[in-house]
Structure formats: structure tokens, C-alpha cells
Amino acid sequence: MSQAHHGHQGGHGHADPILHPEVQMSSGRGYFSGFLISTLLMLIATFLVSSHAAPPFGLLLVITVCAGISIIAQIYFLLHIDISEHNIWNTVSLVAFIPLFVLTIGLTWWMFSQLYLRTMPPMPGMH
Amino acid sequence: MLVDLPGGWNPLLGRLAWSQIPYDNPILAPLFVAVVLGGIAIVALITYYGKWGYLWKEWLTTVDHKKLGVMYIIIGLVMLFRGFVDGMMIRTQQAWAVGPDSSGVFGALHGYLTPFHYGQVYTAHGLIMILLAATPLLVGFMNIIVPIQIGARDMAYPYLNALGLWITAAGAALIMASLFIGNFAHNGWFGYAPIFEIQYSPGVGVDYWMWTLQLLALGTTLGGINLLVTIIKMRAPGMTWFRLPIFVWASLSANIIALTSFPALQVALGLVAADRYLGAHFFTAGLGGNLMLYTNLFWIWGHPEVYFVILPAFGMMSEIFPVFSEKPLFGYITMVLASFAIAGVSWLVWLHHFFTMGAGPDVNSFFSVATMLVGIPTGVKVFNWAFTMYRGRLTFTAAMLWALGALFLLLIGGLTGMMLAIPAINYMVHNSVFVIAHFHSMLLVIVYAVFGSVIFWFPKVFGFKLDEFWAKTMFWLFTGGTVLVFVPMYMLGFMGMTRRLDYVFNTNWHPYLLVMEGGIVVYTLSVFAFFVLLYVSIRDRVKNRVGADAWGTSRSLEWLTHSPVPFYNFAVTPHVNARDEAAWRRANGIAAVQPAKYVDIHMPNNTPVALYIGALTFVLGFALTWRIWWLCLASLVAIIVLMIVRSYRGDPGYIVTAAELERMEREAIARERQVDGSAGEPVVGGAPAVGRPAMAYERSDLPKTSTPPSMGPGAHH
Numbered sequence: 081m082s083q084a085h086h087g088h089q090g091g092h093g094h095a096d097p098i099l100h101p102e103v104q105m106s107s108g109r110g111y112f113s114g115f116l117i118s119t120l121l122m123l124i125a126t127f128l129v130s131s132h133a134a135p136p137f138g139l140l141l142v143i144t145v146c147a148g149i150s151i152i153a154q155i156y157f158l159l160h161i162d163i164s165e166h167n168i169w170n171t172v173s174l175v176a177f178i179p180l181f182v183l184t185i186g187l188t189w190w191m192f193s194q195l196y197l198r199t200m201p202p203m204p205g206m207h
Numbered sequence: 208m209l210v211d212l213p214g215g216w217n218p219l220l221g222r223l224a225w226s227q228i229p230y231d232n233p234i235l236a237p238l239f240v241a242v243v244l245g246g247i248a249i250v251a252l253i254t255y256y257g258k259w260g261y262l263w264k265e266w267l268t269t270v271d272h273k274k275l276g277v278m279y280i281i282i283g284l285v286m287l288f289r290g291f292v293d294g295m296m297i298r299t300q301q302a303w304a305v306g307p308d309s310s311g312v313f314g315a316l317h318g319y320l321t322p323f324h325y326g327q328v329y330t331a332h333g334l335i336m337i338l339l340a341a342t343p344l345l346v347g348f349m350n351i352i353v354p355i356q357i358g359a360r361d362m363a364y365p366y367l368n369a370l371g372l373w374i375t376a377a378g379a380a381l382i383m384a385s386l387f388i389g390n391f392a393h394n395g396w397f398g399y400a401p402i403f404e405i406q407y408s409p410g411v412g413v414d415y416w417m418w419t420l421q422l423l424a425l426g427t428t429l430g431g432i433n434l435l436v437t438i439i440k441m442r443a444p445g446m447t448w449f450r451l452p453i454f455v456w457a458s459l460s461a462n463i464i465a466l467t468s469f470p471a472l473q474v475a476l477g478l479v480a481a482d483r484y485l486g487a488h489f490f491t492a493g494l495g496g497n498l499m500l501y502t503n504l505f506w507i508w509g510h511p512e513v514y515f516v517i518l519p520a521f522g523m524m525s526e527i528f529p530v531f532s533e534k535p536l537f538g539y540i541t542m543v544l545a546s547f548a549i550a551g552v553s554w555l556v557w558l559h560h561f562f563t564m565g566a567g568p569d570v571n572s573f574f575s576v577a578t579m580l581v582g583i584p585t586g587v588k589v590f591n592w593a594f595t596m597y598r599g600r601l602t603f604t605a606a607m608l609w610a611l612g613a614l615f616l617l618l619i620g621g622l623t624g625m626m627l628a629i630p631a632i633n634y635m636v637h638n639s640v641f642v643i644a645h646f647h648s649m650l651l652v653i654v655y656a657v658f659g660s661v662i663f664w665f666p667k668v669f670g671f672k673l674d675e676f677w678a679k680t681m682f683w684l685f686t687g688g689t690v691l692v693f694v695p696m697y698m699l700g701f702m703g704m705t706r707r708l709d710y711v712f713n714t715n716w717h718p719y720l721l722v723m724e725g726g727i728v729v730y731t732l733s734v735f736a737f738f739v740l741l742y743v744s745i746r747d748r749v750k751n752r753v754g755a756d757a758w759g760t761s762r763s764l765e766w767l768t769h770s771p772v773p774f775y776n777f778a779v780t781p782h783v784n785a786r787d788e789a790a791w792r793r794a795n796g797i798a799a800v801q802p803a804k805y806v807d808i809h810m811p812n813n814t815p816v817a818l819y820i821g822a823l824t825f826v827l828g829f830a831l832t833w834r835i836w837w838l839c840l841a842s843l844v845a846i847i848v849l850m851i852v853r854s855y856r857g858d859p860g861y862i863v864t865a866a867e868l869e870r871m872e873r874e875a876i877a878r879e880r881q882v883d884g885s886a887g888e889p890v891v892g893g894a895p896a897v898g899r900p901a902m903a904y905e906r907s908d909l910p911k912t913s914t915p916p917s918m919g920p921g922a923h924h
Binding site for chain 2 (some may be wrong): 175176180183184187188191192194195197198199203
């Protein structure tokens, strides 16, 4: 901590944005791969949904997996975040984020399934 | 156009037309004239005194965290006033429009506000009070105080800090523009689906509401990131985690909430925008939309948000009580844990805003229990404050009175909150003014803490104290207003009066509403007392000037540097020895020791880019509201270009040399000695007479010692 402070007062070696690890990690090929992977996955998901290629629950699973892969691809290729040492704060944020994500999505799912149980007529694909 | 819009649209002006200017409105037209005259007067005065250069150099382009904080607070106070006027209008309408025999003017059947206008007033009141009064006031205080309390020169990202301020200012400007151009939303500050959908609210009001919220969310998120990085990375040597002043802990927990929750709001509003602009159906009643999903998403942000605003207020109270009790804060560690417990639980309780949705007993019980859990850490805090004051040498200064008022209101608001956490009671009083009285008690905790802090930290920022008599007068008037408005409101809530009534059908409620109107009059007097307070204090500023330690019993690090705080905060970065550094140095007789040697310091340059981007975000919000597509595109492109240009140019900063620093320090010390004679010798050789081994490392000629500080962690209880 005190080192960070010294760094701020003194040399300013870290002030050059080109030296940031995220910038060092970036490359044209990486951006292109990230773009390509996420575009392909989006097209696949859109096609599957618009052509009703599977029963609703199966579609839900497939597009969830597509979304998951594309999120990971974007985080890695576009934002240059991995779990290495210089990304320690991103890792910390991720660890803090996961319980919040699970809580909000999980509790929302729970409250709305309970709500639908009481208020909605049975819909196709719902149990 | 992707959606059908009633009324005209043309490519040049979008939906903007002369008919959208409410020049025939008997309330808004005179107000507009007054605003224009006031604006002309201010511009004329600035020009007459030749202050444009000063304003530009010292304020509009500044990246100094203290000046940015002061501007945040000014925005907050101005919007607090606007929100208060909205509240006054609501109270007056309800005191007037009671029963079928009540008269009506200005086109209203009863009272003086038509239902559509009344809806806009309460929507604006809520949005302004939460996001444009409470939030900027608290962010302003965090901005000013946190870097000084941790011994930093500025925030981690000074330019980002300015950007956050100017985007917030753009949000404020956008909601003010809605007064005179078009209209504002009438769907409540949190918005109801599907009334905000384009079919039911075809005007621009909802768009104003939506983009104002988006801008404020963006500004607050940027501020939150900055504060978090500052606290984690910029602490002075020796400022270990458990020596952090408690206000810093409160800011840390609050900003973690802000950073994690604001995206939920932005997503929710983004989906509303998709509905209104692209014809999507996220929150419509049919076509696969779900009304309650909006409410759910909104409160996933909304509940953490209310703790985002209450936690810094708790931090302020925790700073004020010890100083005027002449004791260290009781239970520092439990205070920290309680802040983080509140922050954690804030993520588990949002359904209590819509218990009556009908999610069933299991869900309601879970959220009921989670909500009641909040009472435990809050109770810990209340008892800690009580034990801080217990057997202390209490001085009832104005700041202390405000903090005590906050404590009592917290008790009332907290206990009624416990009642509302019980679903059975919640079903009974849902949507009644009992709920309104409850959350006003809680938000008034913030207002009380903020006014306490204004008085408490004013001398640190400006170098002179506020007038005690007028500060106390304002306190008692404000408290009288609070009692007169909110006690009858609780009672009316029990009687079943629902919220947001523009016409009160039950004449039995009239006496209560009249008492509340009287309360508003008392509140108005307290506003006048505030103006007098400012006038009298500025008039007597020479008499009220203070030294570094304005209160004589101060505890944390910010009281070691000069008042007013120089732009570099500390001439030499202080070495922190104890949790209550100022108190520790005072106890060891080295509070006034000055550094023996100065070194060059590196400071960030001013920049107008943040101001330009803020102005452009206002243009973008305005263009989106009125659907002027070319202007949206132009302002967006301009923002992106400015950001790229600024990123390439960067900021090398500038150096304050040791000699300049020494000169400024000598002047500041000389000024301070005239006030209280407390400041020590500047820059002399040899160790001063210090009673005990001291650890003021920024002065190398003092004997270094490993003796643990007398008031280190754990020595408090």
C-alpha cells in the first residue's frame, strides 16, 4: 500500500497507458476472434429460436449455454481478463460478483415461479 | 419511427414544438420568468465583478476533489430546495383539495393542481430528493473528506472525479429543463409498469425521467469507482485498514453497494427504453412482457440504493458523536462489521417493496426475515453511538444536535420499518401514507446527518465556523417541521389514507392535513434560517476563523492539516500512528509539529474536457428525450472523440516545488497562528520539546520509536 503511494508521488512509471497489462495482452487477432465467436454464437441462438428448432426448455438450455460461452469469450478476448496475478482485482470482483448474481437471479426465479403458481394459467413449457 | 407517436415529429427538431412550452400554465410561466430574470442577474453580476476567469480556472475546470465535492454539495442543496418546493406543493394541494366542497383554481376541479400536473410534482419530488439531493450531498462529502481522512493528495482519478460531477450536473439540468420544455413523468419516482409504456404515457415526461436517471446512475457509478480505488490504493503510510476513520469505512461499504447495484437500474431503464423507442415488450401487459419484472429489477437496485445513501450518513454520525463526547468511538470493529453486514443484507431484501405482488407465504416469509435482519447491525450502531456518549463530556453544539436528531429519527424510522417488514402489517398499510412517513423518517436521518456534517466540516473546508445560534435555530425549526408533518402522516396512514392523492375524499382527515401544512410553514422558516445562517457566518467570517483543529476535540486525520485545506491537502504525506490520529498527536503533544523538510509534489492539471463531456451528455439526454436523432448521433460522436483525444493526450500533471510549498506552508501557518496560536514552529532545526516518544515520521529529526501508540487498535474499550 505504501509502495503504491510512493509510486504515485514518485516515478509515475505506471502512468504510461501502453504499459498496462490489459493493453499488452491485446492483439488484432484476439479482438477478431472475440468478435467472431460472439457473433457466431448470437446467430446460432437467433436461428434456433426463430426456427423453433427444439422444445422451449431445450431452447432455453441451448441459448443459455451459447450466452455463457460468448460471455467468457468476450471477457477473455475483448476485455483481456484472466485469472493471472496482474488481474487480481478483476478476480476479486468476479468472486464478489458471483454470489450477488446467484442471489439476484436465484431469488427472482423463486419469487416469480411462486407468483406464476398462484396467478397464471398453465403455459406451454411450464411445470 | 419504430413506434407510433401521437403529435408531430420532424427530422430537425424531433418532437420539439412551440406547443410543448407551457407558457399558458399559471404556475410554470411566472416561475420561468423568475428563473430567466434570476439567471440574467447572476450572469450580470459575474460579468460586473469580472469573475468569469476565476470561475473557469478555479471551479469549472478543476479536478481538486474538495472543490468538486463543494460543487456536488451545492447541486445537492439547490436540488434539496427544489424537492422541498415540490413537497410544499404536494402538501398544499392535499390541505386544499379535501372533500367535494373544496374549491378549485387554475383548471383543477379541486385545489390548484390538475391530476396530471400533481403526478409530475410527486414524481419529481421523489426522484430529486433521492438521486439529486441525498446522493450528491453524500457523494460530495465523501469526495471532500475521504481523501483527507486517509492522507491522500487527491482522488485516485481526479479527471474521472470531475467527469462524475459534470454528468450528475447534466442529470440535474435535464430534470430542470423538463419544467419549462415539455413535461415530466407522472408515474412515481420508481415508475410503474405498464403506465410508463408509450401507449399510456405518450408524452416526453417518461423519457425525461428515464434519461435523467440514466445520467445520474452513470455519474454515481463513476464516483463510486473512484472512491473505492482511492480508499484501497491511496492511503498514507501507517493508515492500516483498522486505523481507517469510520466515515471511510462507511464510504467503502456504501460504494461497494453503489458499484454492484447501479447496473441493475441501468439495465431496467435500458429495457424501458427498448419498449418505448424500439417497440419491444419487456414490461407490457401482453406479448410476453411482464409488469412485475420491472418492479423486481428496479428494486434489485432500489433497495441497495437506500442503504447506499444511509451508510455514509451513519458514518457522519459516527464522526460527530465522538468529537462532541470527547471520547473515542465505542465499538469501532463492530461498527465496521455492522456497516458491511448492512451492505450485505441490502442484497437480500428487495421484495419487501412489493410484498403484495402475491409471491406467496414462503417467499414473503424469507424476505420478511431478511428485512428484519437489518435491524441487528443497525441496532449495534445505535447502541455504539449511545455508549460513545455514555459518560462522555457532551457539548451540545449545533452539529451534535443534528446528529442526535438523526439518531432519534433513525429509531422512529427503524421501528416502523420493523413493522413494515411483517407481511401481515405490510398488506394492511401497503401504499398508505404510513409507508411514506416511514421512509421520510429514514431519509430525514440523512438530511439531519448532512446538515450536521455541513456544520461539522464547514470550518475544515472554508476556514471559518458557521454561526452556532442560527445553526441551532435552523435545527429547532426544522425539527418542529418534521414533527408537525410526519406525526400526523403516521396517524393518517393508520387511518388508511393512500399515497399520492390529488383529491382527498375523506373530510375527517382535513385537520391532520392542515397540521401538516403548518409543519411545511415551519420547514419554510427553517429554510430562511439556513439562508440567514449562511449570510451571518460569511459576514462574520473573520471573527469565526479557526485553526487546524476547529473543534479542539477532533479525532481523525483531516483535522491535522490547515483550515481551509490547501489544494495539496498535506504538505508532507503524514505518517499515521493511531486510529484517531489527531487525538493521538494531541495527547502526545505533537499535534502542531510541522515537517522539517519539504519535497516536490506532483499534482494533476485542470481540464475542461470533463465539463465539455458533461454538457454533451446533457445534449444527448435532451436529444434522446425529444427524439432528435441527428443530435443524438452528433453528441454521442463528440463524446467519444473527446474521450479518445483526452486519452491520447493524458495528463503529465505539474510539480509544486519544495520552495513554493514551503512558502505556502509558512503563509498558512502564520495565518493559523493569528487565529489560535496553536500551530507550531515552521521548519526549524532541532527537535521540539515533545513529552513522549513520538512517531511523526514525516519529520525526520523526531526520535523514531517502536513504542506502540497509546491508542492503537483494541485500546478503545
